Amino acid sequence: MELVSLFIGLTFVNNVVLSKFYAVCPLLGVSKKPKNALNMGYAVTFVIVIASIVTHILYHFVLVPLEITYLDLITFILVIASLVQFVEMFLKKTSPEIYKSMGVYLPLITTNCAVLGVALDNISANYNLIEATVAGLAVSVGFTIVIYLFATIRERLEIANVPESFKGTPIALITAGIMACALAGIAGLV
Amino acid sequence: MNKFDTFKKGLFIENPIFVLLLGLCSALAITTSLTNALGMGMAVICVLIMSNVIISLLRKIIPNEIRIPVFIVIIATLVKCVQMLMNAFTPALYESLGVFIPLIVVNCIILGRAESFASKNGVVDSLLDALGMGLGYTFAVLVISFFRELIGTGGLSLFNPFDASQVIFQVQLFGDYSVSLFTQPAGAFITLGCILAFIQCLKIRKERKAKKVEEK
Numbered sequence: 179m180e181l182v183s184l185f186i187g188l189t190f191v192n193n194v195v196l197s198k199f200y201a202v203c204p205l206l207g208v209s210k211k212p213k214n215a216l217n218m219g220y221a222v223t224f225v226i227v228i229a230s231i232v233t234h235i236l237y238h239f240v241l242v243p244l245e246i247t248y249l250d251l252i253t254f255i256l257v258i259a260s261l262v263q264f265v266e267m268f269l270k271k272t273s274p275e276i277y278k279s280m281g282v283y284l285p286l287i288t289t290n291c292a293v294l295g296v297a298l299d300n301i302s303a304n305y306n307l308i309e310a311t312v313a314g315l316a317v318s319v320g321f322t323i324v325i326y327l328f329a330t331i332r333e334r335l336e337i338a339n340v341p342e343s344f345k346g347t348p349i350a351l352i353t354a355g356i357m358a359c360a361l362a363g364i365a366g367l368v
Numbered sequence: 369m370n371k372f373d374t375f376k377k378g379l380f381i382e383n384p385i386f387v388l389l390l391g392l393c394s395a396l397a398i399t400t401s402l403t404n405a406l407g408m409g410m411a412v413i414c415v416l417i418m419s420n421v422i423i424s425l426l427r428k429i430i431p432n433e434i435r436i437p438v439f440i441v442i443i444a445t446l447v448k449c450v451q452m453l454m455n456a457f458t459p460a461l462y463e464s465l466g467v468f469i470p471l472i473v474v475n476c477i478i479l480g481r482a483e484s485f486a487s488k489n490g491v492v493d494s495l496l497d498a499l500g501m502g503l504g505y506t507f508a509v510l511v512i513s514f515f516r517e518l519i520g521t522g523g524l525s526l527f528n529p530f531d532a533s534q535v536i537f538q539v540q541l542f543g544d545y546s547v548s549l550f551t552q553p554a555g556a557f558i559t560l561g562c563i564l565a566f567i568q569c570l571k572i573r574k575e576r577k578a579k580k581v582e583e584k
């Protein structure tokens with residue numbers, strides 16, 4: 179039951195994109211087409227879930243016993259970078275189309291705040307391995323939902339009559355702001 | 369391009385946040401108050417200067433294929449140093465910035481400057497570039513936090529980042545009419561959206577003027 183509330187809490191109530199601003203760059207960059215957004219969501223989900231498991235194990239079974247927790251940032255970022263490299267190679271082999279359509283944003287998953295952010299949050303919240311995995315999954319599901327919704331809204335905005343100075347990024351940011359307002363409405367849920 | 373231009377371009381023409389749209393995560397998250405924005409700006413300037421200088425010194429040794437992992441490890445080391453220093457000397461700021469200090473590692477500005485500038489240019493140029501970009505970032509987050517704090521709390525305040533009890537200034541202008549939405553995440557998106565729209569508006573106006581001059 180606690181895991182369920184943790185999941186819902188991180189997916190909707192404290193959605194990382196709209197309440198903590200993790201991963202705003204890909205949100206603005208990849209969200210031009212809903213299909214790309216979904217692919218991005220899948221890739222990020224894979225990376226975040228594996229990264230939160232691996233970083234948890236490394237932190238609690240290597241860094242803490244050896245008392246070198248000050249190396250956490252370097253360890254985590256290396257884990258993330260290699261995972262992203264793996265996803266990149268995998269996509270390049272299996273579906274070159276997706277690989278091409280995601281372009282530079284695929285390697286940029288390394289610098290996606292959500293991945294490192296979740297790993298660090300898991301450590302500071304003192305989650306056990308199962309909780310950390312659920313947290314990773316919840317965050318990435320939340321990210322995928324938001325980026326997909328955002329992409330569909332942006333597709334509609336393309337044909338909308340937006341004032342000239344608000345065209346492009348400004349209106350996208352304001353849309354994100356309104357989405358954040360909507361999510362703030364369920365703040366007391368968990 | 370002379371030295372001064374290298375420094376100057378980061379401030380306005382290529383402002384990392386308002387024009388290049390890099391590093392938005394931290395810029396949106398920590399702009400709830402002027403003090404936080406100033407602290408974050410200083411942290412980013414420190415990391416950016418050190419990473420740009422180190423990377424430009426090592427640019428001939430680092431093999432091209434693995435340059436990104438090398439850059440990231442250098443940056444992560446520097447960020448960890450800054451994080452530990454801030455924990456020791458600015459505990460209040462460290463508390464309020466929280467996870468966003470370690471997240472400087474994945475701030476696109478730093479890796480972006482390393483990749484696009486420091487790995488191709490000399491030490492002095494890289495230093496100036498870092499200084500310009502860092503100040504541009506600080507300027508941008510200060511502008512965002514100015515509006516957010518003013519509208520969200522109805523006043524402005526600035527504390528000494530090294531000593532939270534030392535108040536530099538604190539004014540309360542319209543406490544009764546403050547819109548607390550602006551201190552919340554939604555307000556950050558809306559504020560930045562409006563600022564970007566304003567910049568775009570200026571740009572459009574400039575283009576129109578240029579066109580008119582041409583027609584004449």
